[in-house]
Amino acid sequence: MDTVVLLTVTGLGLAALYFLVASGLSLIFGLMGVLNFAHGAFLTIGAYGTWWASDNLPGAGSTGWGFVLAVAFGVAVGTAVAALVELALIRPLYERHIEQVLVTMGLALALVALVRAIWGADPHPFPRPEWAQRTTSVLGASVPNDRFLLIGSALVVLVAVLAFLRFTRVGLIIRAGVENRSMVTALGIDVRKAFTLVFAVGGAFAALAGALGGIYLGSISPGQGTSLLIFAFIVVVIGGMSSITGTAVAAVLVGLVQQFANYYAASGVGDLSVVLLLAAVLLTRPSGLTARLA
């Protein structure tokens, strides 16, 4: 029983990371038609930004509010880089989707190489606040606290995104743009502003996932973002490509399947079962779990 609890909470924690990365990916794809391969690099930047700030930024540190400040710094850098990427590289290629995807691929390689050049290829230990290192007993299982941090953050992001899409004008523009971009412009709306916003917000979530992933794994390395990105893409596809709730459900499915298969079958089988899950969903519901945005 306590194993099942531990696996479930850990699976949900992993799902939270997948969701944070995948929600931005699916918003960007839904609105702009761009598969953003640079998204993993935003995650890496968030992780390294947090790590760097905890050592070097005045006021920041590896515990308490100092750590919160370090994470905020990492997220801010990730957001800024994402917004810059959209303005400088994606926007000039407006509506040229193949070129845009190629640019994001090149960028993914370049940014990771840059991080490696500056801080080396070896993993660095990541600051873990003391609270996150303790455990809480849930139904007899000792669950590491960082799992709750991951799950809580993802829930906050999920609720915030849904509320934003539902209750704000920009959210309305984004929902309409996912359906029919050119008609949105024909109503006199500059949809490119929404593009930049979605890119920046997606970058912020990815950077947050980078910081949280650092806590969860205890260390960071330049390639981490890219490997997480693969699972995030799978989550996006299973979730229906441009649906936030679909993405959330898919993230939970993938996280749980991966954890349980790794434990009860053999380590590594988890990844395989995720791919099988993807195939099963695509065969039974070719457009993913849900086709609506919110």
Place this chain on the structure above:
Amino acid sequence: MTATDQPLLRMSDVHVRLSGSHILQGVDLTVRRGGVTALLGRNGAGKTTTVKAVLGLVPSTGVVELTGADGRTHRLSGRRTHEVVRHGIGYAPEDREVFGGLTVAENLTLAERRDSAHHHDRVYELFPELKQRSRQLAGTLSGGQQQMVAIARLLLNDNQLLLIDEPTKGLAPLLVAEVAEVLARAAEEVTILLVEQNLTVVRRMAQDAAVVDQGRVAWTGSAQDLLDDADRTRELLGVATSGGHA
């Protein structure tokens, strides 16, 4: 609003090429301020593409200009769609293109242009049905109700020019009459460029007509002259009219 002699919209030598085909081959067209200009032509002649070229929804070459009420002329060609529209142009596309995942009310809110006042009362008075269904998803409306949303979007803002592409397509006769009535009322205040296959509606609304054939404007003149001349109508539009008054 009666037709004046001042040009509102002028297109000259507009070409559009899409996926390798030369679709518009030098369109020249002038729409007078006031009144309704009907844009006619056989299927595939290039009417929809002409409208899209005005809006910048398709890449084009040539000149498109709009002359405002103040007499100043603005070049629309080369501008982005949202900038073109902000000169006071409303657009109802051929296949309606309401946002199916948004409610009726959200569709209208989205259409509120910041350069204009918003006349929700006016559209709900014209289409009381939309008020009752304001919380219904537009994707679940009937075709006719969706067309009402598309027209409501046009009338929500203050515009100088409405580009309306086949508003009566696929509607039952009663609704055709209703839509024609609403548009005729709108035409009292705003200039309309109307693509329309229903010649009864054209006869009722339009003063001017332009006939597009194979990507060019093949004929322009008075709508009534065209429709009264059965031979010419058959030659240009490929349809038989009863001659005289339909």
